[in-house]
Amino acid sequence: HIQEGLTPGHLxxxxxxxxxxxxxxxxxxxxxxxxxxxxxxxxxxxxKWFSNFREFYYIQMEKFARQAVVDGVALMRDITVDRDSELFRTLNTHYNKANDFQTWWWE
Structure with missing residues (x-):
């Protein structure tokens, strides 16, 4: 069945x-x-959707990086993102709002 428009499922x-x-x-x-x-x-x-996704994603990355610098992180290898981090929560909430998809974590 061909859709004439985009649905929430497409989003x-x-x-x-x-x-x-x-x-x-x-x-x-x-x-x-x-x-x-x-x-x-x-x-x-x-x-336009992908443009908005990129803008949101890169704004969040920049905020995270700036906070890491304020927190005194000097080396990239010292930056970690875990399930409890604000960045993970923000991205998961935005891209997986209804928690339709299980997010995986490697330790």
């Missing part, structure tokens, strides 16, 4: 896809969204 899929590719080409979008009828408007909306 969730795009948010997860963002961690796979920050700048998807139109061909990649068509592969990942085979149920969508691509028009200029649909393509534009998907591109």
């Amino acid at each position: 969730k899929k795009a948010k997860l896809m963002f961690f796979y590719t920050r700048y998807p080409s139109s061909n990649v979008l068509k592969i990942f969204f085979p149920d969508v009828k691509f028009t200029r408007c649909i393509t534009s909306q998907l591109i």
